Each structure stands twice: as C-alpha cells, then as structure tokens.
Amino acid sequence: MSLTRVHIDTTYLMPLFGLEPSIAHLREQFLELLTQDRFVFNYSPVSIIEIKWQVMRLIGSGYNGDLLEQKFSQALTSLKEDDRYNIVDFLDARINDVSYELRKLGHSDYFDTIIASSALWESDKLITEDNPLKLIIQEYFDKNKDSHFEKIEILTWEEYYKSTE
Amino acid sequence: MVSEEFGKVGSKGELYPPRKIREALGLYPNSRIRYTISPKGYLIVERVISVEDLLVSPPLAKVSTEEIEKLSESMQKKGENEFD
Secondary structure: OOOEEEEEOHHHHHHHHOEEOOOOOHHHHHHHHHOOOOEEEEEOHHHHHHHHHHHHHHHHOOOOHHHHHHHHHHHHHHHHHOOOEEEOOOOOHHHHHHHHHHHHOOOOOHHHHHHHHHHHHHOOEEEOOOHHHHHHHHHHHHHOOOOOOOOOEEEOHHHHHHHOO | OOOOOOOOEOOOOOEOOOHHHHHHHOOOOOOEEEEEEOOOOOEEEEEEOOHHHHHHOOOOEEOOHHHHHHHHHHHHHHHHHOOO
C-alpha cells in the first residue's frame, strides 16, 4: 500500500515540543492517524526554527527554560528516529526556485514559501491554517498552467482529518 | 547521581544493561534507544521518547497559530532590515 505524503505546517509539530496550538483535538486526532500507517508526515526544518523562536520567546517571558529545552531536544530525537515523519531539506535549488516564484507573486514570508515549495516537490497534500499561503499557491497554478507540478490538496487540519475518516 | 554497573558483551556483540540501569533509564521491552559515541570515546545510551509519548504528555505552554506566524514574520523582517 502506498503511503500518502502529507506536508504539515509548523502548527501541527508544536504539540511534540510541548506547545499547545489553538486547534481543537489536534493531539488526539494526530495520535489516531499515527496508528493507521497510511501517511508519511513531511515537515520543513524552517518549522523547527519557528518553534525554536517561540521557545526562546517563552523562556524570555518567564517560562521554565530547562523544561522547554529538554522537551525541544526530545522532540528533535523522536522526529529523527520515527519513520512516519520525514524532514524535507530546504538547502535545495529546486525548493529555492519555487519559493522565489511564490515570493514574486507577493507572498513575502520566506519561511512560508519554503514550506509551500517543499510540499509542491515532495508531498500529495499540504496541511496549513494559513489562508494567504493557500491563495498564493492557487495563484501560482493559475499563472503556471504548464507547471510540472501536479496540483496538491491544501487543507486545514479539520478538513484533512475529516478526509481521513 | 552516578549509576555504575558492570556487564559483559554477549557472544553476538549484544549489550545488556543491568536491571538497575534499565530501571533508571526507563527501558522496557521495545523501547527505542539511541547509541552515540562521544568525541572522547564514551558510549552514550539514551531512551528515545516516542512521538506518542510526547503527544500525551501535558503541554508546557499555549501558543496560537497567529503567534507563530507573527513572531516568524517579525524575525524575518529583522533580518531584512539589517540590510537597510
């Protein structure tokens, strides 16, 4: 059985690092999907950098740094060791080229465009809560009719989870 | 706290941590472990926490998707402004 390659945006990695995003039932639903062995969850190293910035901000505002950093290291090891997760290297000219195309369309967030470009190259679906990012990828397809990418599904977590039922 | 125990290498190269060590590290059948050789030649054995264990452990802080987005954009802007 072939596995569906699902690129997950930063938000969905956060629970592994001890951070609770504002998405109802994310932890329980993720646990359930992990038991199904139908998906590979791709993620970008830029998401890890975004999480690190949050950890640094929290420590700066008085949260327990030892606990946050311990959890951060545990999550890095767990992600690396688990075959159901796959890191998509962004030090890659193909990923940079598409990221640049997306920025030229007006999406100024470099990290977002790296996540989108990684998903276009390596995944069947992109899961994100970021609507502007979704729109810019649609615009990319509209303006590049002969693009060598297949259209990928771009879903919010809620839409994605429903689609797996 | 230093925990020291001694053992032997098995005939096929297996390493069996003694019970006290297993208990101290929380090693149970099928636990995943990571072996690392340090630059000074020490063997480091660590239990790898599963993704499932991380997902059921209590969160340390709440962070919304908007906060992630906002801080990331502001950090990137900072980088861009360095060149102004």
